[in-house]
Amino acid sequence: MVEYDHLSNTFAALADPTRLAILARLTSGEASVTELAKPFNVSLPAVSKHLKVLERAGLIARGREAQWRPCRLDAGPLKDVADWIEHYRRFWEDSFDRLDAYLTALKTKEKRHGRKRRKK
Amino acid sequence: MVEYDHLSNTFAALADPTRLAILARLTSGEASVTELAKPFNVSLPAVSKHLKVLERAGLIARGREAQWRPCRLDAGPLKDVADWIEHYRRFWEDSFDRLDAYLTALKTKEKRHGRKRRKK
Numbered sequence: 001m002v003e004y005d006h007l008s009n010t011f012a013a014l015a016d017p018t019r020l021a022i023l024a025r026l027t028s029g030e031a032s033v034t035e036l037a038k039p040f041n042v043s044l045p046a047v048s049k050h051l052k053v054l055e056r057a058g059l060i061a062r063g064r065e066a067q068w069r070p071c072r073l074d075a076g077p078l079k080d081v082a083d084w085i086e087h088y089r090r091f092w093e094d095s096f097d098r099l100d101a102y103l104t105a106l107k108t109k110e111k112r113h114g115r116k117r118r119k120k
Numbered sequence: 121m122v123e124y125d126h127l128s129n130t131f132a133a134l135a136d137p138t139r140l141a142i143l144a145r146l147t148s149g150e151a152s153v154t155e156l157a158k159p160f161n162v163s164l165p166a167v168s169k170h171l172k173v174l175e176r177a178g179l180i181a182r183g184r185e186a187q188w189r190p191c192r193l194d195a196g197p198l199k200d201v202a203d204w205i206e207h208y209r210r211f212w213e214d215s216f217d218r219l220d221a222y223l224t225a226l227k228t229k230e231k232r233h234g235r236k237r238r239k240k
Contacts, residue, residue: 004141005137007134007137008134008139011131011134012131012135014128014131014135015128015129015134015135016128017123017127019128020124020127021124023208024207027207027211073208075208075209076212078205078208078211079212081201081205082202082205082212085198085201085202087147088195088198089195089202091195091198092195092198092199092202
């Protein structure tokens with residue numbers, strides 16, 4: 001299972017709505033911890049904890065300036081996720097195709113049923 | 121952060137190497153708990169626990185047969201992950217471009233350095 005260790009670490013870092021929101025915020029540019037904490041209504045220590053998790057997973061990098069250590073997105077590990085998920089594409093496409101076919105069949109059935117009713 | 125609740129639940133279910141290996145196994149067809157436990161060298165109760173996590177996240181579905189409840193992949197939630205990750209594509213592509221540029225610059229520098237050395 002060693003092949004999945006790195007990937008599952010990335011997923012663990014992504015398994016939190018605040019961390020996902022932080023990553024979304026960083027897509028519009030780097031930000032300090034204070035800036036990141038503001039919109040999320042979360043305490044500074046709580047945000048710092050989340051940032052540590054993201055940094056350990058290699059999803060963000062932090063500046064070296066002692067006072068203002070800006071965080072910036074590092075999307076490298078997300079490329080591995082995107083590569084992994086491609087193996088599953090045909091499965092969700094299949095299941096949506098099946099759902100489509102089912103709904104079409106249902107509609108046809110309902111139409112027929114409606115016609116019969118009107119005839120009565 | 122409600123918008124990320126569903127997504128972070130999916131990531132939590134994916135945050136384990138055994139569960140990722142189970143999903144990979146299910147891409148080649150449905151399987152019973154016993155069949156799933158065999159290659160992973162994991163106890164039946166441990167596999168059952170993993171399957172419950174995957175089922176709760178909607179990543180697998182299980183048959184109704186009392187004796188043999190086959191598991192099959194349900195890749196629907198992975199489509200949401202794939203849609204989400206697309207917002208980050210330009211970031212990892214940018215960072216690989218930067219790495220490329222850096223390595224090219226490094227090579228050019230080394231070549232020049234090598235030439236200078238030979239001249240001496």
